[in-house]
Amino acid sequence: MLDFLSYDFIQKAIVIGVALAISAALLSPFLVLNQQAMIADGLAHVSFAGIILGIILSGEPLFIAIPFVMLASVLIKYLSTSKTINGDAAIGLVSSISFAIGLIIVKKGAGFNISIESMLVGNIFTATQTEMILSLVIMLLIGSFILIFYRKLFLMTYDMNYAKFSKIKVQWIGYTLSALTAFFIVIGVRTIGTLLISALVVFPSVISSQLSKSFKNTLVIGVISSLTIVILGIFVAHPLEIPVGSTIVVIYAILFMLLLILKPIWRK
Amino acid sequence: MITYDQVNVSFGKFQALSNVHFHLEKGAFLHIVGPNGSGKTTLIKTLVGLLKPSQGKITINANHMGYLPQKLLTKTNLPMTVREVIYSGFKHQKLKPSESDCLLVKSWLEKMEIPQLFNESMAHLSGGQQQRVFIIRALISQPDLLILDEPTSALDPSFREKFYLLLDELHKKNNMTIIHVTHDLTDAVKDDCLVMYVDQTVKFFGTYHDFHTFEHRGHHHA
Numbered sequence: 001m002l003d004f005l006s007y008d009f010i011q012k013a014i015v016i017g018v019a020l021a022i023s024a025a026l027l028s029p030f031l032v033l034n035q036q037a038m039i040a041d042g043l044a045h046v047s048f049a050g051i052i053l054g055i056i057l058s059g060e061p062l063f064i065a066i067p068f069v070m071l072a073s074v075l076i077k078y079l080s081t082s083k084t085i086n087g088d089a090a091i092g093l094v095s096s097i098s099f100a101i102g103l104i105i106v107k108k109g110a111g112f113n114i115s116i117e118s119m120l121v122g123n124i125f126t127a128t129q130t131e132m133i134l135s136l137v138i139m140l141l142i143g144s145f146i147l148i149f150y151r152k153l154f155l156m157t158y159d160m161n162y163a164k165f166s167k168i169k170v171q172w173i174g175y176t177l178s179a180l181t182a183f184f185i186v187i188g189v190r191t192i193g194t195l196l197i198s199a200l201v202v203f204p205s206v207i208s209s210q211l212s213k214s215f216k217n218t219l220v221i222g223v224i225s226s227l228t229i230v231i232l233g234i235f236v237a238h239p240l241e242i243p244v245g246s247t248i249v250v251i252y253a254i255l256f257m258l259l260l261i262l263k264p265i266w267r268k
Numbered sequence: 269m270i271t272y273d274q275v276n277v278s279f280g281k282f283q284a285l286s287n288v289h290f291h292l293e294k295g296a297f298l299h300i301v302g303p304n305g306s307g308k309t310t311l312i313k314t315l316v317g318l319l320k321p322s323q324g325k326i327t328i329n330a331n332h333m334g335y336l337p338q339k340l341l342t343k344t345n346l347p348m349t350v351r352e353v354i355y356s357g358f359k360h361q362k363l364k365p366s367e368s369d370c371l372l373v374k375s376w377l378e379k380m381e382i383p384q385l386f387n388e389s390m391a392h393l394s395g396g397q398q399q400r401v402f403i404i405r406a407l408i409s410q411p412d413l414l415i416l417d418e419p420t421s422a423l424d425p426s427f428r429e430k431f432y433l434l435l436d437e438l439h440k441k442n443n444m445t446i447i448h449v450t451h452d453l454t455d456a457v458k459d460d461c462l463v464m465y466v467d468q469t470v471k472f473f474g475t476y477h478d479f480h481t482f483e484h485r486g487h488h489h490a
Contacts, residue, residue: 154352215348
């Protein structure tokens with residue numbers, strides 16, 4: 001029954017799935033509980049342009065797309081903290097401009113043929129060796145960052161003024177978090193798709209905050225649920241020949257609805 | 269300990285504080301009063317480093333500051349426990365708190381009469397209980413300068429009285445310098461306290477006794 005596990009592309013998909021599931025769940029509470037959930041969605045749109053530029057300019061699009069999206073994340077952060085415009089508007093501006101440029105290049109760019117659908121939906125089963133290595137790299141980077149700065153990030157999430165008062169370098173930590181999110185999103189867009197990658201970041205905290213009363217457990221339960229659902233998504237999507245990203249989101253949505261129904265019953 | 273030298277704070281054309289000038293000695297207990305929108309919280313924000321003055325100079329000689337922001341400014345609806353919030357107040361953040369840290373936390377929980385809430389979710393607490401947790405967070409690092417922005421707004425009257433007795437004890441026994449923004453001086457004031465009346469600038473700075481005379485000349489605090 002588990003014969004398909006011997007295929008190289010399945011093994012690669014599982015490694016990438018595990019790395020992305022852990023990365024997404026570790027980022028999740030610091031973005032979602034800090035009203036920055038939409039940054040993942042915005043950066044996914046920026047990735048679309050970044051990857052297309054990467055295809056034009058390089059043999060390995062990720063090497064162009066990753067710095068491009070990291071730069072955009074810094075720009076969004078800068079615009080939203082400079083008080084010129086609010087955070088949501090900054091994400092909306094940068095992401096829609098990038099997406100528009102990406103679409104124009106796809107239509108008018110000569111010498112290459114990209115399926116927009118494949119960019120929007122992604123495909124974890126066609127992932128390359130480089131994508132697998134980069135997904136492990138980003139997991140390690142995000143894991144180390146969260147471990148080292150956990151208490152500072154926690155304080156920044158629930159009381160930014162107190163974090164500043166405590167002399168925490170909130171700008172530096174905030175920009176680093178954005179840049180790591182950008183790196184994660186680019187890898188995720190290639191495998192899970194532009195439209196659905198943000199769900200991987202949003203769902204873990206939404207689910208785990210229903211089950212946990214502490215921040216630490218929200219993080220831990222988020223990682224466990226993310227890992228379980230992403231692996232389950234890969235196992236369900238492959239035999240049914242449906243997109244992995246969509247399968248993951250649907251399983252998350254079912255779990256979330258079950259929690260909403262069951263939570264009041266447990267409380268009684 | 270604290271010197272304000274002709275400090276101005278403006279937001280665009282709006283002048284929030286103008287020519288604030290005073291000196292506060294170590295071990296003083298200062299109450300800051302003034303009407304709504306008079307710049308009290310702006311003054312506190314310059315003290316704790318959240319706002320930089322547009323002009324002038326602020327000098328603070330404190331080893332460690334404790335700060336209780338106005339309650340409205342802090343999120344309390346996130347999944348986080350009382351334990352997590354209190355530990356985030358320690359000066360040196362550790363992954364695992366030491367035994368002496370744990371004992372200190374325990375003694376503060378008892379003083380604030382909330383030992384049973386240590387592992388509770390902040391979101392499940394009443395406004396007054398949350399305020400007591402934030403008071404512990406401000407005090408847990410044993411500051412020599414404590415800054416409180418309307419600390420009793422959510423506290424019930426009987427605990428408010430106990431809280432002021434506790435502040436008096438910290439001030440006298442530990443020689444802690446305390447700066448306290450309030451709307452209601454009646455409960456708070458002890459004989460040796462100083463009072464500052466702020467309305468865009470320092471309109472009065474002196475003893476509580478002299479403040480009465482100042483008030484009778486036609487100024488009223490809110």
